[in-house]
Amino acid sequence: MNNVTIWHNPRCSKSRAAMEILQENNCEAEVIKYLETNPDETQIKTILKMLEITPRELMRQNEDIYKEMRLKEETNEDKLISAMAQNPKLIERPVIIKDNRAIIGRPTERIAEFLNS
Structure with a gap:
């Protein structure tokens, strides 16, 4: 299977399950490993569109x-995206990307179906 990417946190049980x-x-x-290689705002916006x-x-x-x-009070989406870029710990995980589509792998049962679609 080609063109698959995972935004992975090895310390997360759901990400390891993915x-x-x-x-x-x-x-x-x-x-x-998005906590080590922080996605920038453009990458986050791209993922949001896919998701x-x-x-x-x-x-x-x-x-x-x-x-x-x-951030609960923040209504500006660009500021939320900026916060995730600066603090990638805020990003839900794991994110699975295949071709031009993506899912958040929670619950993990969704992942196999997504990979085979």
């Missing part, structure tokens, strides 16, 4: 940094 599902489906994905969701829907709203930055 990697296992990729292997089970004989999928050699490009692995982007067809709002910036807030891509955010981990229970993270301390989300609360500290008072």
Whole structure:
């Protein structure tokens, strides 16, 4: 299976489960450890279009940094995107990209179906 990328956090159990599902489906994905190689605002906007969701829907709203930055009150989507670019811990994971489509791999059962579609 070609053209698959995963935004991966090795410390996250769901992200590790996603990697296992990729292997089970004989999928050699490009692995982007997004906490080490921060996606920029343009990359985040591209992913949002593929996911067809709002910036807030891509955010981990229970993270301390989300609360500290008072992002719950923020209505400017560009500022939310900027916050994710500066603090990638805010980005929900794992994100699986195939061709020009993407999903958030939660629940993980969605991943195999997505890979085979």
